[in-house]
């Protein structure tokens with residue numbers, strides 16, 4: 001085969017790929033039309049029976065074209081996830097027209113290439129409008145900018161599959177005057193990034209935010225005696241590595257590429273599936289539609305008596321509310337007192353949630369709702385392939 005033949009084949013592939021994109025954009029536009037029907041008829045956005053029927057039909061058709069079921073299923077699950085999340089975001093915009101304006105001023109930790117920036121792009125890609133990004137160097141600064149109106153939204157990492165809950169953010173939520181209005185999960189693929197030509201064996205110093213250090217602890221133990229320097233954010237770690245000979249930073253491959261650092265080792269995280277969940281906060285709460293899956297987050301301090309936490313949790317059971325997260329944190333200045341962070345798989349507007357909150361008062365010193373928001377963890381429908 002000559003190079004001309006290869007070029008001709010690549011040209012054909014390019015054309016097909018462009019056609020696929022045109023069709024995907026067209027599909028998305030049509031699904032936006034479906035939202036209007038669902039809003040007008042008060043129907044849930046997600047229709048799992050329709051998704052199942054669609055996937056089964058496509059898998060069958062794919063087989064007749066020589067495409068295996070696994071491949072077809074994967075491609076269309078991705079398309080459906082995009083479709084559902086887009087529709088849900090549209091519905092939320094429809095419900096909160098003033099809060100979700102044409103320009104979103106968003107503040108997050110770090111700058112170019114930080115994981116928070118990647119998560120911010122993912123979240124706002126489904127919420128059309130001009131994005132004005134404001135990088136910060138601490139979580140306090142993020143909530144501060146939201147509180148004083150310099151930013152409309154703030155993005156805070158709250159938990160990670162390798163390192164667990166991010167306590168600093170939970171503690172901040174005790175006093176910050178913000179509401180949780182959304183969440184986004186982003187996969188975090190840590191790499192060791194160094195100036196081009198640097199070998200692993202030459203490294204004497206490592207820069208990273210405390211979170212990547214914690215999430216890659218097993219890999220780092222195996223590296224021996226390297227000096228660790230903690231940085232405010234992954235972006236500042238990258239800059240430090242860039243300016244320090246025989247050093248490296250922990251960050252994403254994309255972030256390294258943006259600033260001219262090379263990947264010298266990838267897949268560093270303790271868990272192969274390393275994901276971070278971020279919450280999106282705003283000054284005022286947003287209304288969350290009952291047509292989409294939602295979470296309600298709250299903080300409560302139980303009474304200082306035996307069994308009060310169990311009694312409080314029983315309230316959720318009695319009202320058949322699924323509790324998906326429970327985290328305890330000390331109260332600053334009050335030794336041995338704890339507050340509990342609770343995520344419920346429910347909508348604040350549901351009557352059973354309202355009743356539960358009322359009953360909860362009997363077993364707690366205080367309860368504060370942090371927000372009710374669209375849950376972005378979508379469970380894919382399961383198809384027999």
Ligand SMILES: O=C(O)C(=O)C[C@]1(C(=O)O)C=C[C@@H](O)C=C1
Nearest residue numbers: 031034046047048050051083084
């Ligand atoms: O058919 C619908 O009801 C749609 O909203 C479209 C669509 C899709 O993209 O195919 C999206 C969401 C539903 O869960 C099912 C299907």
